[in-house]
Amino acid sequence: MFFRKKRNKASLKKTLEQSPPPSQNEIDAEQSQPSTSKSHKDDITTKDLSKGPANNSTARKDDPETISSSTEIFVKDIKKRIHSPADLVIRYVSDTITILYIDNLIKEDILNEKILPNLQNMNEETPMRIQKLLPLPRVTVFDRMNEVIETMLTGAVIIHVAGHNLTTLVIIPAREARSLTSPENESQVIGSQVGFNESLSTNVSLIRRYILNPNLVNEKIKVGKQTNTSLALLYIDGVASEQNINTVRQRLNSLDVRDIIDSAEIAELIDDSSLSLFPQILLTERPDRFCDDLLSGKVGILVDGSSMGILCPYTFIEFFQSREDKNLRWPIATFVRLLRFLAIFISAFFTPLYVATLTFHYEVIPQPLLIPLSESRAKVPFPPILEALFLELIIELLREAGARLPTKIGQTIGIVGGIVLGTAAVDAGITSNILIIIVALCALSAFTTPNYMMGNTVRVLRFPIIILAGFWGYYGIMFAFCMLLIHLLRQSSLGAPYMSPFYPLRLKSLADSIVRLPYPFIIRKSPNARVEDPELSTMQASLKDQKKVKE
Amino acid sequence: MKKALQVNPTQMFNAPLLLFIICAAQIGVGVHGFQSFIYEHAKKDAWISIIISFLAAHIIVFIIFKILQLYDSNDIYGINLDLFGKYFGNFVNLALITYCGLAYFVIIKNYREVINTWVFPDLSPAFITAILLIIVIYAFTGGLRVIIGICFFSFFLSLFIPIILLFPIEYSRINYLLPILDSDFISILKGAYYMTFTIVGFEIIGTLYPFVKEKKKAQKYVHFALFLTLMFYLFIMFITSTFFSGEQLERTIWATLSLLSIIRLPFLERVEIITICFWMIIILPNLCLYAWSAYRGFIRIIDITEKKFILIFSLLIFIAAFPLQTRIQIEKFNNFFGSVAFYLIFVYPLFLYFIALIKKKMFRKKGGKG
Numbered sequence: 001m002f003f004r005k006k007r008n009k010a011s012l013k014k015t016l017e018q019s020p021p022p023s024q025n026e027i028d029a030e031q032s033q034p035s036t037s038k039s040h041k042d043d044i045t046t047k048d049l050s051k052g053p054a055n056n057s058t059a060r061k062d063d064p065e066t067i068s069s070s071t072e073i074f075v076k077d078i079k080k081r082i083h084s085p086a087d088l089v090i091r092y093v094s095d096t097i098t099i100l101y102i103d104n105l106i107k108e109d110i111l112n113e114k115i116l117p118n119l120q121n122m123n124e125e126t127p128m129r130i131q132k133l134l135p136l137p138r139v140t141v142f143d144r145m146n147e148v149i150e151t152m153l154t155g156a157v158i159i160h161v162a163g164h165n166l167t168t169l170v171i172i173p174a175r176e177a178r179s180l181t182s183p184e185n186e187s188q189v190i191g192s193q194v195g196f197n198e199s200l201s202t203n204v205s206l207i208r209r210y211i212l213n214p215n216l217v218n219e220k221i222k223v224g225k226q227t228n229t230s231l232a233l234l235y236i237d238g239v240a241s242e243q244n245i246n247t248v249r250q251r252l253n254s255l256d257v258r259d260i261i262d263s264a265e266i267a268e269l270i271d272d273s274s275l276s277l278f279p280q281i282l283l284t285e286r287p288d289r290f291c292d293d294l295l296s297g298k299v300g301i302l303v304d305g306s307s308m309g310i311l312c313p314y315t316f317i318e319f320f321q322s323r324e325d326k327n328l329r330w331p332i333a334t335f336v337r338l339l340r341f342l343a344i345f346i347s348a349f350f351t352p353l354y355v356a357t358l359t360f361h362y363e364v365i366p367q368p369l370l371i372p373l374s375e376s377r378a379k380v381p382f383p384p385i386l387e388a389l390f391l392e393l394i395i396e397l398l399r400e401a402g403a404r405l406p407t408k409i410g411q412t413i414g415i416v417g418g419i420v421l422g423t424a425a426v427d428a429g430i431t432s433n434i435l436i437i438i439v440a441l442c443a444l445s446a447f448t449t450p451n452y453m454m455g456n457t458v459r460v461l462r463f464p465i466i467i468l469a470g471f472w473g474y475y476g477i478m479f480a481f482c483m484l485l486i487h488l489l490r491q492s493s494l495g496a497p498y499m500s501p502f503y504p505l506r507l508k509s510l511a512d513s514i515v516r517l518p519y520p521f522i523i524r525k526s527p528n529a530r531v532e533d534p535e536l537s538t539m540q541a542s543l544k545d546q547k548k549v550k551e
Numbered sequence: 552m553k554k555a556l557q558v559n560p561t562q563m564f565n566a567p568l569l570l571f572i573i574c575a576a577q578i579g580v581g582v583h584g585f586q587s588f589i590y591e592h593a594k595k596d597a598w599i600s601i602i603i604s605f606l607a608a609h610i611i612v613f614i615i616f617k618i619l620q621l622y623d624s625n626d627i628y629g630i631n632l633d634l635f636g637k638y639f640g641n642f643v644n645l646a647l648i649t650y651c652g653l654a655y656f657v658i659i660k661n662y663r664e665v666i667n668t669w670v671f672p673d674l675s676p677a678f679i680t681a682i683l684l685i686i687v688i689y690a691f692t693g694g695l696r697v698i699i700g701i702c703f704f705s706f707f708l709s710l711f712i713p714i715i716l717l718f719p720i721e722y723s724r725i726n727y728l729l730p731i732l733d734s735d736f737i738s739i740l741k742g743a744y745y746m747t748f749t750i751v752g753f754e755i756i757g758t759l760y761p762f763v764k765e766k767k768k769a770q771k772y773v774h775f776a777l778f779l780t781l782m783f784y785l786f787i788m789f790i791t792s793t794f795f796s797g798e799q800l801e802r803t804i805w806a807t808l809s810l811l812s813i814i815r816l817p818f819l820e821r822v823e824i825i826t827i828c829f830w831m832i833i834i835l836p837n838l839c840l841y842a843w844s845a846y847r848g849f850i851r852i853i854d855i856t857e858k859k860f861i862l863i864f865s866l867l868i869f870i871a872a873f874p875l876q877t878r879i880q881i882e883k884f885n886n887f888f889g890s891v892a893f894y895l896i897f898v899y900p901l902f903l904y905f906i907a908l909i910k911k912k913m914f915r916k917k918g919g920k921g
Contacts, residue, residue: 079829081617181823211907273584360670361670361824362669363819363820363821363824364819364820364825365818365819365820366815366816366817366818366819366825388688393561442731468747472674472682473671473828474669474670474824474825475666475670475671475674475679475828475831477688477828478828478829478831478832479682479831480833482686482831482832482835483686483689485704485832486686486689486693486701487689487893489690489693489696489697489700489701489704490693490697497696499700502703502704503700503703503704504564504565504568505567505568
């Protein structure tokens with residue numbers, strides 16, 4: 001992929017270098033002696049034609065990428081290349097000019113209003129002249145077949161002039177895109193209500209609207225041998241660390257995949273450890289969060305056709321932060337963040353603790369609490385581990401069914417499953433009341449995670465722990481806890497430690513981690529981007545000045 | 552002869568982390584029941600024994616740093632090789648590696664016994680050992696960064712233990728401590744000697760030193776860590792000896808655990824069961840650091856990858872764990888380990904420093920002549 005990109009660049013350069021001189025010559029020639037030059041050129045073309053199709057075909061045999069000067073052969077070639085699809089439109093504008101395009105991929109009104117009238121009025125019919133005369137911004141001339149096909153598929157009209165080995169392409173893509181809606185997976189009460197859609201250009205423009213900064217860099221990378229998906233690599237020059245940018249760029253360029261449909265695939269492919277349970281790269285559909293992270297020194301990737309942006313490097317605790325935390329008053333935001341942090345532990349360890357306690361460690365529960373517990377469990381014929389796994393499974397099934405069904409039916413299923421199944425299960429004596437409370441609490445806690453990917457991980461985490469707890473009690477739970485801790489310590493995101501800012505301890509970054517302190521304490525810098533930002537220091541200096549003034 | 556150890560800068564860690572490393576390395580299985588051993592000798596003045604043992608530890612740390620500073624950036628194994636030559640140096644290193652292995656073994660055995668006695672009487676000892684070994688293998692293969700991370704989290708996660716130990720204070724009687732200096736000095740010293748098993752762990756600095764980024768600051772943090780653990784042990788000793796009467800304490804094997812078992816919260820009783828299981832994360836840094844220390848020494852003798860080393864090491868420990876099963880055997884072994892540790896940790900550095908000084912002086916003379 002990398003090499004291919006390089007080659008493309010080189011060929012583009014070549015065409016750029018080649019194209020100006022002839023046009024310059026042409027203009028000069030036209031100014032001095034127009035008639036002769038034209039006739040001369042015509043002579044050459046007619047000569048070429050007169051040499052016959054045999055000559056042409058041999059030339060094509062040598063190099064199938066050459067554009068045929070004969071209209072018939074050219075159209076045939078194009079049809080062959082794209083397997084003559086039903087939506088290919090071919091129109092012969094005049095004796096020599098032919099236009100080809102794929103229906104619905106281009107803006108037809110532009111074709112009708114700007115291109116066709118101009119072409120019909122033209123006398124000088126060379127691709128170069130057409131390029132100059134068409135009043136549209138993106139008109140290019142190509143001499144290679146593969147480039148022509150590639151550009152055409154992105155939404156371009158091919159203008160072929162008989163007798164020339166070059167074609168003009170007018171790029172007027174009509175991309176059907178969903179209108180901008182509010183982000184449904186990461187909804188928030190306060191703050192902007194716009195989410196990314198599936199169009200890369202719209203998404204980039206959204207970001208440009210937030211960050212009016214010439215240092216916002218947008219690099220284009222193509223990935224996927226079959227799909228040729230465009231990616232935009234976004235970062236703020238001078239804020240994002242050079243090392244991170246290079247790592248991401250290199251990982252993207254060395255991707256050797258057939259097809260990419262969504263950004264989530266890219267995120268998994270460029271992860272540090274794809275085997276890990278935990279996501280190391282954030283997927284977000286919120287442009288405000290995306291910009292926020294770009295400004296704090298992260299590297300972002302947008303994928304054409306996907307409504308999720310990728311951000312890296314990310315740390316464990318940042319997955320539990322929401323953009324809304326910054327819009328709330330700081331004590332409230334801190335409270336909410338601590339609540340979410342607590343929810344991780346509740347979600348992962350509460351059911352296992354119940355299972356372990358009731359299987360092995362009855363003595364831990366005080367007597368007044370033990371009586372209702374044993375009463376509610378008296379009717380249940382199963383050991384706690386089976387009971388817990390059974391209920392957890394029901395919750396998972398409900399969630400999965402709710403997620404797949406249309407919203408209205410999903411709600412019904414939730415009510416039927418939650419209320420009917422729950423009460424019926426207790427009445428039937430399959431589970432105990434208290435366990436239902438605990439399992440519901442765990443499920444609730446798992447859904448407080450603001451990030452969907454991390455939420456999934458937090459939810460699934462409890463199953464192995466329940467099994468360990470059922471077999472070896474607290475010892476099993478501690479085993480799971482230690483393994484989890486080590487696992488988290490072993491992870492990295494773009495080579496940067498995953499547990500930062502706790503370990504390695506970065507006291508400055510702690511202000512915006514598990515708590516959110518007032519803004520003067522917060523440095524807009526991600527814990528893993530260790531770049532000294534000159535603006536940052538000036539900001540801090542001005543804050544100090546303010547304090548002095550106050551004093 | 553390798554003079555300085557080449558350490559990759561990415562492997563280095565900041566000096567303040569030493570605070571957590573040394574604390575985590577010192578606090579381990581000893582805390583469960585060190586009180587009765589000291590009380591046996593020093594009686595009511597057990598707390599003086601603890602202070603004396605820590606004073607000795609401070610002196611030893613001071614001397615270890617003196618030795619390490621004679622060399623630019625080298626660990627204790629490299630210094631041995633430099634001072635005693637290849638063969639005798641390696642022999643001494645082997646002794647140190649064996650010590651690390653013994654420490655590792657003792658920790659696992661003691662923890663295994665506590666689990667079997669307090670929590671799961673029927674759980675197979677082999678299984679308990681295997682679980683611990685698996686965790687250590689997973690942590691060890693992550694490298695030094697992960698091991699230090701565990702020390703760090705272990706330190707913060709176990710901060711709740713001093714807090715719950717405050718509950719028994721309501722039953723404490725201060726006159727169990729009086730009169731002060733009731734025992735004779737020899738007994739107090741003997742008590743201090745029996746602290747060895749509980750106090751060791753700080754010697755890890757001999758291996759860690761080349762990996763510290765700011766070498767000048769390192770010593771400060773180690774001393775501070777020693778002070779913190781001293782406070783912790785003194786606190787526990789104070790609560791224990793005011794809670795139990797003398798005879799009671801002598802008959803209690805795991806005094807700290809007995810203390811915990813009287814705590815009653817509205818939703819929780821028998822806190823010691825939770826605490827014992829939680830202790831896994833407290834002994835984890837000890838195990839990892841000793842395994843790592845052994846590895847650092849071992850690669851001086853035989854070039855071996857981390858993975859191979861930890862697998863072989865774990866297998867050896869697993870096999871060796873079978874014969875020792877009863878309380879009496881374990882206690883004997885603890886005492887044996889205590890005396891080995893005493894000579895290797897408290898006596899050997901003095902000797903080493905002495906030799907290192909002599910050698911340096913000789914070199915200077917030679918240099919002067921040359």
